[in-house]
Amino acid sequence: MVFAFLYLPILVLIVFSFNDSRFGATWEGFTLRWYGVLAARSDVREALGNTLLVALSSTVISTVLGTLVGLGLWRYSFRFRTGLTFLLVLPIVIPDVVMGVSLLMFYALVRSGLELTGWTFDNGFWTVMLAHVTFQISYVALTVRSRLAGYGPELEEAARDLGANGVQSFLRVILPLALPGVLAGALLAFTLSLDDFVVTYFTSGSGFRTLPVVIYTSVRRGVTPDINALSTLLVLFTVVAILVGNAILRPRRGRA
Amino acid sequence: MKRALLLIAALLCLTACRRVEPEDTGATSTPTARNDGRTLRIFMWSDYIDPEVVEDFERHEGVRVVIDTFESNEAMLAKLQGGGAAYDLATPSNYVVQTMVRAGLLQPMRKELLGNFGNIAAGFLNPNFDPGNTYTVPYQYAATGLAFNAKRYTPPQESWSLIFGPTDTVRFALLDDPREVIGAALKSLGYSVNSSEVEELRAARDLLRRTVAKRGFESFSGGPEIRNKLLAGSIDLGQIYVGDLLQGAAEDPNLKVFLPREGTTISTDTLVLLRSSPNPALARRFVDFVLDPEVSAAISNYTYYGNPNAKAQPLLDPFLRSQRAFNPTAEDFSSGRVEFINELPRGTTTRLYDRIWTELKAR
Numbered sequence: 027m028v029f030a031f032l033y034l035p036i037l038v039l040i041v042f043s044f045n046d047s048r049f050g051a052t053w054e055g056f057t058l059r060w061y062g063v064l065a066a067r068s069d070v071r072e073a074l075g076n077t078l079l080v081a082l083s084s085t086v087i088s089t090v091l092g093t094l095v096g097l098g099l100w101r102y103s104f105r106f107r108t109g110l111t112f113l114l115v116l117p118i119v120i121p122d123v124v125m126g127v128s129l130l131m132f133y134a135l136v137r138s139g140l141e142l143t144g145w146t147f148d149n150g151f152w153t154v155m156l157a158h159v160t161f162q163i164s165y166v167a168l169t170v171r172s173r174l175a176g177y178g179p180e181l182e183e184a185a186r187d188l189g190a191n192g193v194q195s196f197l198r199v200i201l202p203l204a205l206p207g208v209l210a211g212a213l214l215a216f217t218l219s220l221d222d223f224v225v226t227y228f229t230s231g232s233g234f235r236t237l238p239v240v241i242y243t244s245v246r247r248g249v250t251p252d253i254n255a256l257s258t259l260l261v262l263f264t265v266v267a268i269l270v271g272n273a274i275l276r277p278r279r280g281r282a
Numbered sequence: 283m284k285r286a287l288l289l290i291a292a293l294l295c296l297t298a299c300r301r302v303e304p305e306d307t308g309a310t311s312t313p314t315a316r317n318d319g320r321t322l323r324i325f326m327w328s329d330y331i332d333p334e335v336v337e338d339f340e341r342h343e344g345v346r347v348v349i350d351t352f353e354s355n356e357a358m359l360a361k362l363q364g365g366g367a368a369y370d371l372a373t374p375s376n377y378v379v380q381t382m383v384r385a386g387l388l389q390p391m392r393k394e395l396l397g398n399f400g401n402i403a404a405g406f407l408n409p410n411f412d413p414g415n416t417y418t419v420p421y422q423y424a425a426t427g428l429a430f431n432a433k434r435y436t437p438p439q440e441s442w443s444l445i446f447g448p449t450d451t452v453r454f455a456l457l458d459d460p461r462e463v464i465g466a467a468l469k470s471l472g473y474s475v476n477s478s479e480v481e482e483l484r485a486a487r488d489l490l491r492r493t494v495a496k497r498g499f500e501s502f503s504g505g506p507e508i509r510n511k512l513l514a515g516s517i518d519l520g521q522i523y524v525g526d527l528l529q530g531a532a533e534d535p536n537l538k539v540f541l542p543r544e545g546t547t548i549s550t551d552t553l554v555l556l557r558s559s560p561n562p563a564l565a566r567r568f569v570d571f572v573l574d575p576e577v578s579a580a581i582s583n584y585t586y587y588g589n590p591n592a593k594a595q596p597l598l599d600p601f602l603r604s605q606r607a608f609n610p611t612a613e614d615f616s617s618g619r620v621e622f623i624n625e626l627p628r629g630t631t632t633r634l635y636d637r638i639w640t641e642l643k644a645r
Binding site: 047148232235 | 321323325328329348349350351352353357360361364365366367368369533
């Protein structure tokens, strides 16, 4: 029953992407027309490119930074540790709208500061990408930290005893242990970036669209079938991404 | 840390203050904007312009048109107020225009520069949300009507009383929008949709309370959703934007819509020139292009939404012209039978509307 409720709407959406009717009100027969329309829409192609560009670059950055933060939280105890953990949880629990608007204000602030120096920028790829990094770091850092939570500092001490220097013990012992967490965090960060509408909408300036923005803003005035086709493709893509992710993660998990 | 926060607060204040400066007439642009004269950036509702019209303009001017979309007036406002998005034109609904003017987001349209401005029908000139059309040019409009599926149900009269009256057998759905629902109740009682009289609003509240308690009340829904419910036959009557219904009626002629005789609400989407516009001259050329009778008709023939362009009327799809609900007459406007939804005075009135709506939704 629960599965039916979860998946039926998606199924309906997939079926309607083959409906030969512009307004999708009635079933007018089978067609592949909307996939053609979709392929011809240069704005959608552009949005797809933007989405992937943002997702890939922000995932790389946030994975590196998030891993370092996660390791730091695990390895060292320092005065602001609780505070830092709190800061990491914040982007996860804070409503997207608040985050989007505050980032928008922040960029406006930076811009007006820069104006004094004669430099300036428009919101676009960079602002969206950095905005994504801000919430992705949290997810990566927390998955990395919880991955390592069971191990104590004695691991590194043991490595030192066996003659490894700092770099070696990090590369040979700690990183391999943390890797499943790093990959899981990266995958999470990537899908979050792919799906994000609210933060992207507010930080994207003009003319820089991603797929979720294109889809979400079409909903209110009735979904056109080419958007159904697009959503169908996205569902397929996500399913494939999850399958690939599982395939990558499973053997490593077994070894660790 | 504290000092940093203070600094941020101070800077925020500075940017905020700058945003409410009084409007001027200059075709200024923000320093962030790229004034290349080759790209026009429009912020509008999705699927709200015929793509061929856009291509024509691009060819005609040798420029690129970028259209970004929003899904609510509120989200549009938030993004524009935040800055960093240099759009030339936007399509707000009439009841947020004053808010945008107050926030200093708009620059005057200067209609004397638009050769085709004279094509606008008299009923849409000099609207009370923008006296003298200083900032806005009407783009498309939507009246709100009652729709039914003639294959399953024939209404005995064209009146709100089918829903608000004593009958309990009709199954119906209302729009998920406070101003539309409360407005309909006010209209059926013979009041203005923009009433701020406590007594009138109380009467509307009582009427709505009784109405949503009826067995036949199905839900508050969006326009396209109500259209689908009519098609499926799960409701007999649905409050709906005429444009949303006509999109369905083009495919299933059994779908019909009427404007109740007590009167109804109407809202216009307008074209406004943003203060942040990098290319105000190009933007004005686009507005003028849209005001061309053939272009304007092409847009309505694509969206099925109402057309405020007098010269475009003969060029409209015969199907649209045959629809009484698509074409409120000049008399409908002057008599107040169709009435624009206006921005409410702040304070008590807004709170009253909010309270009525919350109560209805929480029922």
